[in-house]
Amino acid sequence: xxxxxxxxxxxxxGVRNAISIAEKILTEESNVYSFGPxxxxxxxxxxxxxxxxxxxxxxxxxxxGTVLIRSHGAVPKQIDRLKEKGLKIVDATCVLVKRLxxxxxxxxxxxxxxxxxxxENHPEVQAVVGCAGxxxxxxxxSDLHKLPKSGKLGVVCQTxxxxxxxxxxxxxxxxxxxxxxxxxNTLCKEAIERQESAVKLCxxxxxxxxxxxxxxxxxxxxxELCKKYNNQTFHLQNWNEFDKLILFGKxxxxxxxxxxxxxxxxGEFVKNLEDFDTSSS
Amino acid sequence: xxxxxxxxxxxxxGVRNAISIAEKILTEESNVYSFGPxxxxxxxxxxxxxxxxxxxxxxxxxxxGTVLIRSHGAVPKQIDRLKEKGLKIVDATCVLVKRLxxxxxxxxxxxxxxxxxxxENHPEVQAVVGCAGxxxxxxxxSDLHKLPKSGKLGVVCQTxxxxxxxxxxxxxxxxxxxxxxxxxNTLCKEAIERQESAVKLCxxxxxxxxxxxxxxxxxxxxxELCKKYNNQTFHLQNWNEFDKLILFGKxxxxxxxxxxxxxxxxGEFVKNLEDFDTSSS
Numbered sequence: 001x002x003x004x005x006x007x008x009x010x011x012x013x014g015v016r017n018a019i020s021i022a023e024k025i026l027t028e029e030s031n032v033y034s035f036g037p038x039x040x041x042x043x044x045x046x047x048x049x050x051x052x053x054x055x056x057x058x059x060x061x062x063x064x065g066t067v068l069i070r071s072h073g074a075v076p077k078q079i080d081r082l083k084e085k086g087l088k089i090v091d092a093t094c095v096l097v098k099r100l101x102x103x104x105x106x107x108x109x110x111x112x113x114x115x116x117x118x119x120e121n122h123p124e125v126q127a128v129v130g131c132a133g134x135x136x137x138x139x140x141x142s143d144l145h146k147l148p149k150s151g152k153l154g155v156v157c158q159t160x161x162x163x164x165x166x167x168x169x170x171x172x173x174x175x176x177x178x179x180x181x182x183x184x185n186t187l188c189k190e191a192i193e194r195q196e197s198a199v200k201l202c203x204x205x206x207x208x209x210x211x212x213x214x215x216x217x218x219x220x221x222x223x224e225l226c227k228k229y230n231n232q233t234f235h236l237q238n239w240n241e242f243d244k245l246i247l248f249g250k251x252x253x254x255x256x257x258x259x260x261x262x263x264x265x266x267g268e269f270v271k272n273l274e275d276f277d278t279s280s281s
Numbered sequence: 282x283x284x285x286x287x288x289x290x291x292x293x294x295g296v297r298n299a300i301s302i303a304e305k306i307l308t309e310e311s312n313v314y315s316f317g318p319x320x321x322x323x324x325x326x327x328x329x330x331x332x333x334x335x336x337x338x339x340x341x342x343x344x345x346g347t348v349l350i351r352s353h354g355a356v357p358k359q360i361d362r363l364k365e366k367g368l369k370i371v372d373a374t375c376v377l378v379k380r381l382x383x384x385x386x387x388x389x390x391x392x393x394x395x396x397x398x399x400x401e402n403h404p405e406v407q408a409v410v411g412c413a414g415x416x417x418x419x420x421x422x423s424d425l426h427k428l429p430k431s432g433k434l435g436v437v438c439q440t441x442x443x444x445x446x447x448x449x450x451x452x453x454x455x456x457x458x459x460x461x462x463x464x465x466n467t468l469c470k471e472a473i474e475r476q477e478s479a480v481k482l483c484x485x486x487x488x489x490x491x492x493x494x495x496x497x498x499x500x501x502x503x504x505e506l507c508k509k510y511n512n513q514t515f516h517l518q519n520w521n522e523f524d525k526l527i528l529f530g531k532x533x534x535x536x537x538x539x540x541x542x543x544x545x546x547x548g549e550f551v552k553n554l555e556d557f558d559t560s561s562s
Contacts (some may be wrong), residue, residue: 163455163456163458164456166455166456167452167453167454167455167456167457168452168455168456169452169455170448170451170452170454170455170462171448171449171451171452171453171455172448172452173448173451174444174447174448174449174450174451174452174464175444175445175447175448175449176448177444177466178464178466179465179466180463180464180465180466181451181462181463181464182461182462182463182464183455183459183461183462183463183464184460184461185458185459185460185461
């Protein structure tokens with residue numbers, strides 16, 4: 001089968017940095033924890049678990065050692081609690097997520113009611129919410145009722161959303177009514193480049209694969225965007241995960257991958273796909 | 282013919298104030314000029330002309346006396362030139378237009394590139410442009426190319442635009458790409474109430490009349506909005522202006538009027554319409 005890989009896909013600098021920090025610490029220390037999965041990719045998390053990284057969900061689970069703050073960041077109060085327990089903190093938060101946290105905190109200090117456009121269940125958004133006192137999270141237009149129609153709103157966006165969605169939501173806020181908006185563009189350029197590259201590719205292929213963790217926001221965004229232009233789009237974690245029957249009758253496959261999907265997963269997937277004979281049954 | 286008049290229509294406080302100032306000065310002084318038509322309504326301008334108000338288009342035309350700054354405001358440099366000539370200035374600029382000018386000037390001083398959503402040929406917008414050093418006027422999405430994709434944009438809107446258009450343009454800027462936006466809602470609530478009232482009414486009638494000056498931005502906006510929901514919408518200056526044949530076959534007419542349309546024009550129009558027999562030919 002013919003396979004085309006998106007020009008821009010896979011690891012972004014933020015994810016690469018988080019993994020590199022984790023790998024380095026694991027060679028130096030024995031008791032290393034990640035506060036939540038270090039990135040949203042099961043394969044990578046399992047790989048690092050074999051190297052000794054213990055992933056925990058609560059402060060209580062950690063008794064002693066070093067705690068890695070994952071790429072999505074953490075709520076400042078939780079970091080304080082980790083510090084109070086005398087644990088060593090190593091911050092692997094993505095620099096763009098850190099910037100988003102700082103901006104939310106500054107908007108809050110400047111008297112703006114902070115509005116985060118994003119998914120309130122995502123750890124990145126939860127950490128941002130923890131950085132400011134008065135925050136509203138809006139996912140889509142159905143959440144507009146949460147906003148006051150007057151006063152000062154400081155609007156930011158989860159880094160992995162698309163410019164399309166960010167724009168759509170600004171338009172919706174504008175129509176809904178407002179007093180003053182200060183909007184800072186907090187989108188990640190790496191994520192946008194992956195989106196543009198994926199959309200371009202998916203229009204040219206019979207079937208489109210988006211590789212990456214099912215909880216990965218940036219990978220889900222890629223899959224959502226591709227589905228708009230190619231309904232034969234599938235969001236998978238890896239090659240083992242799907243019924244190969246869907247390949248029959250297809251000639252050209254497109255492959256892209258989220259920012260947290262390692263090269264080895266993409267390589268293995270592409271090789272297996274290229275070797276696949278779509279004419280035999 | 283049955284006629285329903287929009288709940289909210291006709292003179293707004295800004296227009297009423299400008300006319301009242303003009304009428305007062307005309308009783309006190311003999312040499313009174315308006316720098317451009319005092320409001321965008323020919324009938325009112327003619328009425329005030331009879332009372333002595335001279336409407337001029339350039340500073341050069343005024344030798345001595347008192348100059349009224351019209352409801353749409355004026356470019357600060359022109360006001361300075363009028364003052365240099367020793368003329369007495371009476372400012373009848375609408376308070377909301379004044380606020381828009383002040384906000385544009387403050388955004389400019391704070392390092393924002395000022396973006397005005399509106400019609401660059403309208404005197405209100407031209408006056409706002411004159412209040413800041415670095416201004417871009419965008420009417421619709423085709424003007425987005427004028428904007429830088431980075432840096433700080435200070436966005437305001439011509440007071441008589443609709444929330445729908447303001448929101449649409451904010452969405453378009455968001456999709457286009459930006460660094461930071463500070464958006465101040467400069468829409469006029471009076472104009473919005475007239476828009477909502479007109480849209481509500483036009484959906485219920487066979488034919489819709491929007492009364493007001495053809496150059497009046499707020500009246501044109503009313504007509505544009507009504508046309509979206511009722512293609513039998515007509516923007517007229519007064520009763521004398523249209524071919525009565527369009528009334529035949531219609532049972533219910535709706536009437537609204539811009540913020541610069543006087544009560545006597547609306548009253549005369551409604552009376553004539555009510556007296557009109559749509560069954561005779």
